[in-house]
Amino acid sequence: MTSLSLRASLREVSVPPQMEIVYAHPAALADVPMHYCPGCSHGAIHRMIAEVVDELAIRERTLCVAPVGCAVFAYKYFNFDSCEAAHGRAPAMATGLKRILPDRIIFTYQGDGDLASIGANEILHAALRGEPIGVIFVNNAVYGMTGGQMAPTTPVGMKTTSSPLGRDPLTQGRPIHLTEMLATISGVAYAVRRSMHSVAEMRKTKKAIRLAFQAQLQGLGLSLVEILAACPTNWRLTPVEALDFIRDRMASEYPVGDFKVDERLRNWSGEC
Amino acid sequence: MARALWKGNEALAEAAIRAGVDAFFGYPITPQTELLEYMARRMPELGRVFLQAESEIAAINMVYGAACAGARAMTSSSSPGISLMQEGLSYIAGSEVPCVVVDIMRGGPGLGNIQPSQADYFQLTRSAGHGDFHPLVLAPATLQEAVDLMYASFDLAFRYRTIVIIAGDGALGQMMEPVEMPPMRPPAQDRPDWAVFGAKGRPPRAITSLYLDAEELEQVNQRLQAKLKVIAAGEQRWECYLTEDADYLVVAFGTVARIAKSAVRAARAMGVRAGLFRPISLWPYPSGMLGTLIAQMRGVLVVEMNAGQMLEDVRMAVCGRVPVRFLGRMGGVIPLPDEIAAEIVHMARTRQRGNGHGAQRLLQFKE
């Protein structure tokens, strides 16, 4: 459990004057063990979100809508209010929350099965309405929680438990590019794809998450960060091989990049 | 407040507004659409939330979200839309957040038609979603009662943190009748102590229906069941009409019950001492009262706009003590007073001839 090792909390440690804190447990992250597999990206992404929430000092007014998927317990891991949506319905639930709590920061955390398959309609219409919510879209190319079945995001040829011969575009279609599709919608302020396959990419990912929250603070519209993430367990790879798989197989189908960035965000000079 | 002539769907909407509804999410479907349209006009005027969702699935999940924030949230639909909402209703029940749902039932199954029906009885009272739960289901027979129940529904939903369903049908939604509207209540100011709205100055809260550990989920279920028991004991509602000296009892709810009132009067004019028992709460079903009434009866006639759904609740309450007959119209056909009256008189005659015991048949009339 990699995330367990990230847990060492320094909050209660008093620091001698000659020493400097280089790592601290984010206040927005609960001090509990996470259940993710070794090498899973979910834990690291949670941590980035928590850091951004702390940096923006919005913990007390942030709410997470957790998905159905491996991140179903996200609500236990964040140290702020949250609720648990039905599979795919997080954008609808977040809409309800945001309409009642327009001054709160509300984000959904969704897997690729959750967002791009069963919940494609909910995210599409939340985008059309320009709901000022954040969407953290964790694309690990499979249905992780249910044991690695094919998702709409599974690359062509990839073998999964429900595409044992490899995804065949003739019968199973091609991977969906939801972030690019959503970028065409005027209600979307921010739509980018990032990756978790290297430390440099992770830094960019965190910066994107921060911009997404910034977009919401400015009330600009829906902001979405798709994150190419590792599921070593269902990919049947070691954690290190899984990172290579993202770089070599996923990123070719899903190039990282900015598909839509509202002008008002470009001018924002926030530091990460 | 003076009486005014209201259309059913609009009266329900106005009553919800006066009850302080904070947010309405819905999707158009006949014969309920006027409720949504009324909300679309009025809610923004009042600075409250109206949103037409992309589907009933989205609508109920928006309600779920708003309810988690402690808002008085509601949706309305008709039968096919309620089917789509089942998943969300189950989550709402499992998370124990309050909400109000209006079902203006129409003929089914499938796309069916848009005429009045009561064929969602099982769905609403028994199987509003997966898992063990029951919404509190209230079935008004007049527009005044619809307004009064709607007005009370949010208090009930919040008191028990449960789903309250107002079960009407196309006739109730479309008809007009004089109504005295209750006074306007301001939307609630305080957020309930279970709601999520930002963990400022308190530990974070999470609203969920997920309990992976079997023992833990069983405990949650036991708590839910205990709550349902309290609701079952405290929230039974019914009306008895001319039952005091009655020999024959008609049992009907909603629109059919008010039609049956005319039939009971007609049967009395033909010399049969008939009465009406009208359940107002379909869940919890007022079985106790019905069971008590049965003692004095020689026969029972259940009338519904379905194939015999509430009939099962009546049978359970009657326990074989008196013969139960059934008259059901389906597909959106409304039973009229004359056919119910004829059935009451027929029941009394066959009973007198002594061969009516156990008689139970599904009558289908062709016009």
Next chain:
Amino acid sequence: METSIIISGFGGQGALFAGQVLAHAAMESGKEVTWIPSYGPEMRGGTAHCTVVIGDEPIGSPLVRNPHCVIAMNLPSVDKYEPLVAAGGRLLYDSSLVKRPLHRTDILGVAIPAHDIALRCGSQQLVNITMLGALVTLCPLVELAAVEQALRIHLPERHAELLRPNILALHAGAAYIREQRIATS
């Protein structure tokens, strides 16, 4: 005692509106009343009808099989409701459009050249209110003045210029019944 009235005609002839005006008038006169429309696809182009029940006690059934009074504004409505009117009841029909004689002898058929009267009042759109004026003169449901008052209050504002012609038509329908000395009850 409940009195039931069905008003029926082509979609667009204002059968539902005439019923609402009657319902408003009844309520304002302190009576109990229900109004229920036919709704759905049949309203588009086909026939539309509504049922109004007026009484002194809360109304039981808002629907009836055998109405006491029927206003039939076209032939299909006469064909449909002539067999259904309660024995001793009244069937008012637009004799400008319906040329066939009635078959039943146990009901009072009242032929009203409503189309012609309406045209004289300014528009064929006034058939519904002409018939309503005749109905309330023929049957003691509500005072004519209460119907006029209901029209004043409930005619949609976008049709404000039609208020005077409507009131004219209401009284013309009433006058026709009085002039013909049709036995009122």
